[in-house]
Amino acid sequence: MELSPLQIARYSYQPKLPEILKNDISKIKAVEGEITASVSDQEEIKKLFPNTYGMREVSFAEGENHAADRVLTVGVILSGGQAPGGHNVITGLYDALKKTRKDNILIGFKNGPSGLLNDDYIVFDDEYIDQFRNTGGFDIIGSGRTKLESEEQFEVAKAVAEKHALDAVVIIGGDDSNTNAAVLAEYFKAHGSCVQVIGCPKTIDGDLKNDVIEISFGFDTATKTYSELIGNIERDANSAKKYWHFVRVMGRSASHIALECALQTQPNICFISEEVEQKKMSLSTIADQIVSSIVKRSENGENFGVAIIPEGLIEFVPEVKKLISELNDLMALKQEEFNALTEWEDKYSFMEKNLTKESFAVFSILPIDIEKQLLMDRDPHGNVQVSRIETEKLLISIVETKLKKLKEEGKYKGKFSALNHFFGYEGRCAFPSNFDADYCYSLGYNAFMLISYGYTGYLSTITNLSKPATEWKAGGMPITKMMNLEQRHGAKKPVIRKALVELDGKPFKYFESHRDEWAEKTSFKYPGAIQYYGPASVCDITTRTLALEKE
Numbered sequence: 001m002e003l004s005p006l007q008i009a010r011y012s013y014q015p016k017l018p019e020i021l022k023n024d025i026s027k028i029k030a031v032e033g034e035i036t037a038s039v040s041d042q043e044e045i046k047k048l049f050p051n052t053y054g055m056r057e058v059s060f061a062e063g064e065n066h067a068a069d070r071v072l073t074v075g076v077i078l079s080g081g082q083a084p085g086g087h088n089v090i091t092g093l094y095d096a097l098k099k100t101r102k103d104n105i106l107i108g109f110k111n112g113p114s115g116l117l118n119d120d121y122i123v124f125d126d127e128y129i130d131q132f133r134n135t136g137g138f139d140i141i142g143s144g145r146t147k148l149e150s151e152e153q154f155e156v157a158k159a160v161a162e163k164h165a166l167d168a169v170v171i172i173g174g175d176d177s178n179t180n181a182a183v184l185a186e187y188f189k190a191h192g193s194c195v196q197v198i199g200c201p202k203t204i205d206g207d208l209k210n211d212v213i214e215i216s217f218g219f220d221t222a223t224k225t226y227s228e229l230i231g232n233i234e235r236d237a238n239s240a241k242k243y244w245h246f247v248r249v250m251g252r253s254a255s256h257i258a259l260e261c262a263l264q265t266q267p268n269i270c271f272i273s274e275e276v277e278q279k280k281m282s283l284s285t286i287a288d289q290i291v292s293s294i295v296k297r298s299e300n301g302e303n304f305g306v307a308i309i310p311e312g313l314i315e316f317v318p319e320v321k322k323l324i325s326e327l328n329d330l331m332a333l334k335q336e337e338f339n340a341l342t343e344w345e346d347k348y349s350f351m352e353k354n355l356t357k358e359s360f361a362v363f364s365i366l367p368i369d370i371e372k373q374l375l376m377d378r379d380p381h382g383n384v385q386v387s388r389i390e391t392e393k394l395l396i397s398i399v400e401t402k403l404k405k406l407k408e409e410g411k412y413k414g415k416f417s418a419l420n421h422f423f424g425y426e427g428r429c430a431f432p433s434n435f436d437a438d439y440c441y442s443l444g445y446n447a448f449m450l451i452s453y454g455y456t457g458y459l460s461t462i463t464n465l466s467k468p469a470t471e472w473k474a475g476g477m478p479i480t481k482m483m484n485l486e487q488r489h490g491a492k493k494p495v496i497r498k499a500l501v502e503l504d505g506k507p508f509k510y511f512e513s514h515r516d517e518w519a520e521k522t523s524f525k526y527p528g529a530i531q532y533y534g535p536a537s538v539c540d541i542t543t544r545t546l547a548l549e550k551e
């Protein structure tokens with residue numbers, strides 16, 4: 001395979017570690033802190049996790065290492081959507097294992113959790129691992145979305161772990177995968193197995209966070225990639241002065257990505273789904289906001305602009321949310337009956353017959369493409385795949401209709417020509433920024449520390465991330481601390497609580513206080529491409545979200 005100059009250069013980048021992890025491993029001790037409790041539903045969660053509930057937070061400090069000296073065999077899994085930096089979690093874990101003992105072994109289970117169930121794996125060595133240092137993607141072992149949740153799957157996982165004499169499994173994933181990591185850790189303990197389970201917080205969506213997880217990895221690089229592209233589009237719009245660009249950005253449900261991109265690029269419009277839900281905004285009200293900006297800007301002679309639409313927006317519009325939830329239930333109940341229908345007319349009548357009157361009324365006014373997208377296959381969790389719904393096109397068509405009416409009434413004299421974009425997959429496998437390369441390597445290295453000290457059911461944590469890496473702190477948090485009970489498939493299940501955009505948080509407040517000005521006046525900001533080499537003030541800066549949160 002021929003390598004690009006950047007890939008060759010990145011091979012020799014040495015990721016930065018927190019000061020504490022730079023010590024000889026024999027000089028790092030684990031310090032236990034407070035006993036933890038889940039964020040809510042404490043009694044129920046305690047009952048569900050009798051062996052792993054209420055464990056203490058852990059931090060690492062300088063001191064005599066008191067972990068037992070043993071040879072370790074560790075398995076690692078990449079789970080869910082790609083996020084820049086995943087390879088470095090694995091290289092960090094590998095380096096820490098090999099630095100401690102040459103005979104420690106790291107096994108990679110292929111293509112997500114199914115690799116563990118199918119016993120499909122590779123054993124890492126220097127030559128193989130070196131090809132993936134500081135690179136984007138999850139192709140080192142592949143990823144997948146198989147859910148580890150049934151008793152049967154746990155039995156198989158236990159047998160495979162025993163076959164390899166695994167001491168630990170590291171699961172690199174988002175909220176669902178780490179929920180499963182906690183359940184697996186509890187299962188192993190309850191069934192007399194010593195296999196430990198450690199999670200690492202991954203997802204470009206940025207919705208796996210709390211007071212200890214300041215950011216999930218991948219968010220930094222993905223938002224910088226999208227912001228570069230949006231900035232370039234803004235400059236094009238400002239040069240040609242003839243298009244309105246509607247840019248949908250990924251982020252399954254939370255709008256952290258859209259908000260971060262807006263903070264970096266200052267577009268004319270950006271919606272935050274959490275606000276749309278709180279204010280119960282309809283599709284028509286959302287379109288009115290866009291129309292208002294278009295009309296005002298055209299009065300200033302500016303018939304161009306940029307609007308950012310979060311991928312999950314459609315699910316937060318109350319009337320559509322109700323429709324989607326009915327559709328999810330309907331598809332779960334009558335999938336076979338629906339799949340047997342081949343003609344669109346029959347599928348449409350099926351909806352008319354099975355949806356409530358109100359939801360069918362919403363369904364029937366949507367453009368046919370969107371109707372079809374709403375009926376596509378569900379993901380393994382039974383949810384509609386929002387990345388495949390073209391909300392930006394839907395909004396363009398509603399806005400066009402409204403502008404036409406205004407024109408007829410003589411209230412709008414401008415020109416409206418719209419282009420649509422979707423940025424998602426473009427950012428998930430980018431070369432990790434220095435921040436993600438350093439953060440991920442530290443997460444993997446630190447996962448080893450938690451394993452060596454015998455912890456299980458913990459998430460690897462690196463904190464103080466708005467400061468230079470030398471000031472970062474390393475530790476671990478019991479996953480059960482992040483849990484609450486939520487309704488899933490008709491039953492209450494323990495899950496990690498998703499972190500949505502906080503409407504009273506500093507990042508949103510900053511956006512809120514500037515958006516009216518941005519809607520009318522061209523205030524674009526051009527972040528440019530991620531820089532890997534040069535001054536730290538350009539290369540190592542963190543996201544605006546994290547900087548504002550830590551102000």
Ligand code: FBP
Nearest residue numbers: 080081174203204205250251252387
């Ligand atoms: P994770 O939550 O697994 O990290 O994935 C996030 C995400 O990138 C979402 O932003 C997007 O909606 C979804 O994955 C797309 O999924 P897929 O890769 O299966 O198309």
